[in-house]
Structure formats: C-alpha cells, structure tokens
Amino acid sequence: MEPILRIDDVVKKFGEVMALDHCSFDIQAGTITGLIGPNGAGKTTLFNLITGVLQPDQGHVYLGGEEITGKKPHEIAWRGVGRTYQIIRIFPKMTLLENLMVVGKGKERRMMERATDLLRLVRLEEKKNDYASDLSFGQQKLLSLAQVLMLDPQLILLDEPAAGINPTLQNELMALIHRLNEDGKTFIIVEHDMNVIMNHCQNAIALNYGQKIAEGSCSVIQRDERLLEHYFGR
Amino acid sequence: MKIRVGLSIAILMAFLISVPFFATDYWITLLTLILIFTVYASGWNLFSGLTGYTNFGLAWFIGVSGYVSSLLIADYHWLWLLAWPIGALFTGLVSIGVGYILLRIKGVYFAISMVALTEGTRELFGTEYLTPLTHGGKGVPFVAGIRLPTLYWSILLLAFITLILCYKIFSSKFGLRLIAIREDEQAAETLGIHTTKDKIIAFILSAFLVGLAGSIHFTYQNYIDPTFAFNIQLTLTPIVMALFGGVGTVFGPVIGATLFTFIHEILWAELTLLYMAIFGAILMGLILFFPQGLLGWMKEKGILPRSRKI
Numbered sequence: 001m002e003p004i005l006r007i008d009d010v011v012k013k014f015g016e017v018m019a020l021d022h023c024s025f026d027i028q029a030g031t032i033t034g035l036i037g038p039n040g041a042g043k044t045t046l047f048n049l050i051t052g053v054l055q056p057d058q059g060h061v062y063l064g065g066e067e068i069t070g071k072k073p074h075e076i077a078w079r080g081v082g083r084t085y086q087i088i089r090i091f092p093k094m095t096l097l098e099n100l101m102v103v104g105k106g107k108e109r110r111m112m113e114r115a116t117d118l119l120r121l122v123r124l125e126e127k128k129n130d131y132a133s134d135l136s137f138g139q140q141k142l143l144s145l146a147q148v149l150m151l152d153p154q155l156i157l158l159d160e161p162a163a164g165i166n167p168t169l170q171n172e173l174m175a176l177i178h179r180l181n182e183d184g185k186t187f188i189i190v191e192h193d194m195n196v197i198m199n200h201c202q203n204a205i206a207l208n209y210g211q212k213i214a215e216g217s218c219s220v221i222q223r224d225e226r227l228l229e230h231y232f233g234r
Numbered sequence: 235m236k237i238r239v240g241l242s243i244a245i246l247m248a249f250l251i252s253v254p255f256f257a258t259d260y261w262i263t264l265l266t267l268i269l270i271f272t273v274y275a276s277g278w279n280l281f282s283g284l285t286g287y288t289n290f291g292l293a294w295f296i297g298v299s300g301y302v303s304s305l306l307i308a309d310y311h312w313l314w315l316l317a318w319p320i321g322a323l324f325t326g327l328v329s330i331g332v333g334y335i336l337l338r339i340k341g342v343y344f345a346i347s348m349v350a351l352t353e354g355t356r357e358l359f360g361t362e363y364l365t366p367l368t369h370g371g372k373g374v375p376f377v378a379g380i381r382l383p384t385l386y387w388s389i390l391l392l393a394f395i396t397l398i399l400c401y402k403i404f405s406s407k408f409g410l411r412l413i414a415i416r417e418d419e420q421a422a423e424t425l426g427i428h429t430t431k432d433k434i435i436a437f438i439l440s441a442f443l444v445g446l447a448g449s450i451h452f453t454y455q456n457y458i459d460p461t462f463a464f465n466i467q468l469t470l471t472p473i474v475m476a477l478f479g480g481v482g483t484v485f486g487p488v489i490g491a492t493l494f495t496f497i498h499e500i501l502w503a504e505l506t507l508l509y510m511a512i513f514g515a516i517l518m519g520l521i522l523f524f525p526q527g528l529l530g531w532m533k534e535k536g537i538l539p540r541s542r543k544i
Binding site: 051073089093094098101102 | 407414417418423425428
C-alpha cells in the first residue's frame with residue numbers, strides 16, 4: 001500500500017549543524033507513530049519540513065504518493081496535513097468559535113455546525129464565546145487540536161500533546177486521539193514521556209543528531225540496545 | 235435595538251448631508267477635514283489594525299494618489315470626478331508590487347521600510363529628473379472647479395462607504411483571517427490560511443481608500459508639492475487618531491478623528507502658544523492609561539459589547 005507519508009533522504013542544515021541527516025522513513029495510513037529522541041534530535045525540524053514551514057536542503061517529502069517538497073504551508077494544510085505546536089499557538093484574542101471559524105473554507109452555516117461539533121468533541125462547547133486566552137493550558141491544547149481538525153486532515157502531527165497537562169485531561173486527549181484514529185486519521189506524535197509513546201503508539205521512530213537510529217513497532221523499539229543507549233545514556 | 239441604531243445612523247446622515255445648506259464655510263471645512271482624516275485613519279486601521287503590520291507609509295498612499303489626480307487636473311484638464319478614482323486606482327495598482335515585496339518583512343522593519351519608501355518618493359518627486367512630469371519642488375497650484383459643498387458631499391460619501399466596508403470586513407471571515415495573521419502568522423499558515431494573499435488584498439484596499447481621500451484632500455487644498463504630499467504628519471496624525479479611538483475596532487478611527495480634530499481646534503483657538511505642549515500631554519496620558527483606545531476601553535469595561543461589529 002502507498003504510504004500516506006514518505007520522507008526520502010531528507011537533509012536540513014542550520015549553518016554547520018545537521019538538523020536532519022539523510023533521514024528516510026514511511027508512515028502507513030491509519031497508524032499512530034511516536035517520534036522520539038532527545039532534545040535537538042530534529043523532531044520539530046522534521047515537522048517543520050513536512051508542513052512546509054522549512055524547506056529541506058536535499059531530499060523529498062511525499063504525501064499520499066504526491067511530492068509536496070517546496071509547497072507553501074497553506075497548500076500543504078489543504079492537502080490534509082494538520083499540525084499542533086509544542087508551544088501552544090492558538091489565537092488568544094479570538095473566541096473559541098472564531099479560532100475554529102478562521103480555519104477552513106466553505107459555507108458559513110456548514111462551517112459553524114462543524115466548528116460547534118468539534119468544540120463539543122473536545123468538551124469546550126459551553127465556552128465557545130469566551131476568548132481563547134481565558135482557557136487553561138490543557139484546554140488550550142484541546143482547542144488547538146479542534147482547530148486542526150477543522151481542516152479535516154488525514155495526517156495529524158502533534159508536538160508534545162501531553163506535556164504539561166494534568167493526567168485526567170491527558171487521558172481524555174489520548175482517548176480522543178484513539179477515537180480519531182479509528183475514524184481513519186493518521187497521527188505522528190512527538191513526545192518525551194515514553195509511557196505515552198509505549199501505551200498509545202503502534203510504531204515508533206527514534207532520531208538522534210538528525211539521524212534515524214531506530215524504527216519499528218513499539219515493543220521492538222523498547223528492546224533496542226542502541227536506542228536505549230542514546231536515549232537514556234546508559 | 236437594530237432599528238434604533240439604524241434610525242440613529244439615518245438621522246445622523248441626514249444631518250451631515252444637510253450641513254452645507256445652513257452652516258458657515260468654517261464648519262463645512264472643519265467637517266471636510268474630519269471626514270478626510272476619518273478615511274485616512276479607517277484605511278490605516280483596516281490594514282494595520284487587523285494584520286498588526288504597522289504601516290508608517292500612509293503618506294505614500296496619500297501623496298501618490300494626490301499627485302496623480304492633481305497632475306491630471308492641472309496639466310491634462312481632467313474632470314475631478316475622473317481624476318480622483320484614477321489616482322486611487324493607480325495607487326492601488328502600485329501597492330500590489332510594494333506589498334508583494336515589503337509585506338514579507340515583519341515588525342519594525344516593515345514600518346521603517348514604508349517610511350523609507352515615502353521619504354524616497356518625496357525626494358524623487360522633487361528632483362530635476364522628474365520635473366517635466368511633477369513640476370519638481372516648486373509644486374503644482376491648480377483649480378479643479380469644484381465647489382466646497384460638492385467636495386464635502388464627495389468625502390462624506392467616501393467616509394460612509396469606508397465605514398460600511400470596515401464594518402463588513404471586521405466581522406467577516408476575511409477579517410478573522412487578518413486577525414489570525416496579527417496573532418500568529420506562522421500558525422495561521424499551517425492552518426491553511428494564504429497569508430500573503432490576504433495581507434496584499436487588505437493592503438491594496440487600504441491604499442485605494444486612503445488614496446482616494448488623498449486625491450480629494452489635495453483638490454481641496456488646490457495645491458500639491460512633494461514636502462506637502464509625502465509629509466510624515468499625514469502618516470502620524472491618522473495613526474494617533476486610530477489609537478485615540480481604538481485600533482482594531484470598526485468605529486474607533488472615526489471617533490478618534492472627530493475628537494482629535496475638535497480638541498485640536500479648541501486648543502489652537504484658546505491657547506495658541508501652548509497648544510502643542512498640552513496636546514502632547516493629552517496624547518501621552520491617553521497612551522499610558524487607555525492604550526486600547528476609547529472604544530477598546532469601553533469594550534473591556536463592558537460599556538459596549540465585545541463585538542467585532544463595533
């Protein structure tokens with residue numbers, strides 16, 4: 001089967017620093033993949049390359065078999081890639097409803113219904129006319145996910161979705177991700193909490209110094225000597 | 235509520251339309267200036283208030299359009315009614331190129347590059363190289379053959395259209411996208427917003443409206459020269475007016491322009507020697523205590539609803 005995302009020999013340098021060093025992998029549709037690695041391993045850079053925020057110096061990115069290298073972020077978004085940020089980047093001076101309505105095209109009424117449905121999904125419907133800045137940190141993360149869902153993306157990139165939120169909300173968020181995954185959405189999740197990765201992802205890809213050092217199902221990754229060495233400095 | 239607001243606006247408009255039938259020239263002139271600056275401030279707010287790209291080159295829009303229309307009237311004997319929109323259209327067209335290049339630069343760099351563009355154009359229009367076209371630094375005196383009431387009604391119509399446009403845009407999805415650009419441009423892009431396109435459209439719209447008011451402004455003055463047309467005052471005054479009334483609100487700039495002009499007139503008439511000092515003190519106080527402007531403050535305090543339609 002054609003992978004939903006193919007990263008092919010991607011290189012990205014920042015000056016002398018190799019942020020991504022000939023990195024290649026495939027993501028199959030309908031999976032949840034954990035992207036792991038120490039700080040500075042190139043995880044966020046990879047997200048930036050997939051979403052078109054940065055351009056690779058070398059290599060190609062394919063989405064559903066079509067090359068998207070060099071495309072603008074808004075074009076890639078409309079091809080079905082949604083992304084949240086490590087630091088929450090919602091629009092604080094807009095209401096929750098406006099935060100969703102600003103995303104997406106189409107008839108006003110249909111969008112309004114969709115936005116309301118999504119706010120209900122993340123249990124923020126009652127606050128829909130509040131300013132986003134009035135939400136708690138965890139709620140802002142949920143809002144940011146709902147915002148991305150307005151694009152109806154096939155591939156969703158989440159940068160540390162569970163970091164800094166309380167366990168209840170964290171469980172709620174992960175349950176939501178599983179539900180969306182059952183509906184056919186593909187996820188790539190950057191996360192430092194190895195428990196989150198092991199409990200919720202089918203596959204994992206490990207990066208270090210911009211190189212892929214391990215890839216496979218979570219159970220295999222967990223026993224990878226080289227990874228453990230890199231990751232935990234054993 | 236809606237009917238009451240509509241009725242109030244209708245009464246106000248009827249009053250403003252009838253002003254030339256009973257008021258003295260002093261009052262018509264004062265209102266004309268308020269309306270010109272209302273369009274300047276609203277046009278600035280339409281782009282800068284929403285996108286957060288502070289445009290310090292408003293005088294460039296005003297000067298370019300003012301020059302085109304003034305020269306068409308003075309040298310080519312065009313009718314003012316034709317010359318004005320041609321000046322504004324020309325400004326809008328040139329703004330596509332300017333926006334395409336300069337709207338990639340963010341923050342203070344964009345502001346400075348717009349100042350540089352204005353100053354550069356001012357110098358250029360005064361040089362001997364362009365003298366055959368612009369008459370150089372000595373300027374262009376001209377008579378457009380328009381009576382004061384007609385000019386007043388023209389700018390009244392333009393101000394009315396500008397406010398309706400702002401009202402529509404501020405509460406539209408286009409307006410929301412512009413606010414998203416102000417809040418976080420990169421996040422907006424990855425959420426599928428074509429930020430470059432939206433920024434340029436807002437920039438052109440602002441250039442056209444401000445340019446049209448600029449054409450009317452210089453026809454009213456019957457004179458244009460480079461120092462006058464590309465004067466930094468023409469940039470700063472509308473920005474201060476918008477700050478005064480509330481940046482990013484629909485009706486802030488018109489309220490700002492009105493209050494500003496009246497306070498200015500009163501101070502100037504009563505305290506001719508001290509008025510600039512007092513005026514400066516008032517401005518500093520406003521910026522310190524009401525940074526969100528009059529309407530912004532009223533919305534925050536709950537005196538007005540927190541609606542994008544106000």
